[in-house]
Amino acid sequence: MSKVLLFQGDSITDAGRNKEMLAPANKGLGIGYAHLTAAELLASEPEKEWQIYNRGISGNRVVDLYARWKIDTLNLRPDVLSILIGVNDTWHEKANQNGVEVPRYDKIYRMLMDWTVSELPETKIILLEPFVLLTGAVEEDWIDEINARREVVKKIAEDYNTLFLPLQSMFDEACKKAPMEYWLGDGVHPTAAGHSLITKAWIKATESIR
Secondary structure (H helix, E strand, O other), X not given: XXXXXXXXXXXXXXXXXXXXXXXXXXXXXXXXXXXXXXXXXXXXXXXXXXXXXXXXXXXXXXXXXXXXXXXXXHHHOOOEXXXXXXXXXXXXXXXXXXXXXXXXXXHHHHHHHHHHHHHOOOOEEEEEOOOOOOOOOOOHHHHHHHHHHHHHHHHHHHHOOOEEEOXXXXXXXXXXXXXXXXHEOOOOOEOHHHHHHHHHHHHHHOHHHO
């Protein structure tokens, strides 16, 4: 029996996916961690007959995710659901005063989780921590707010008994080996190397729920 895996999020997940190709699984997944992870799972676990979808949309904040949650998440009925959202909730505020403040981010994120648990009680969920590096578009005044969002996601994962994937410390550690822009070209979007780091961490973290 096949298993359905869904990657949800913003441009980091989107990574140039083909939005014209919505129906077929395992196709049009973009060039980021969703694609790299799919490639690894399809090669190493063919017996599970993975049906993998990427529904990340560039620019999404948590409120945008909520608005499309039924059609892009619940209707796909994933066995495993991976969520990465949060950086645009800060970035859009810095750029054009259209962000989502941390308390509302927490509230809407929990609404997503309540809805999902109610509709898909058997779905295994992994929440990915938002992350940035102080280069490119990212300025000093982002850091405290992104850290607050990281704490929100960690607490939600604890409260809903889901997996939590810390990514900030992973990128901080990687910067000991190469400059920040080697991993996150503009401080937000991973390079090929950055996406590879996420994939390796995701594969390891989800062993228990796959």
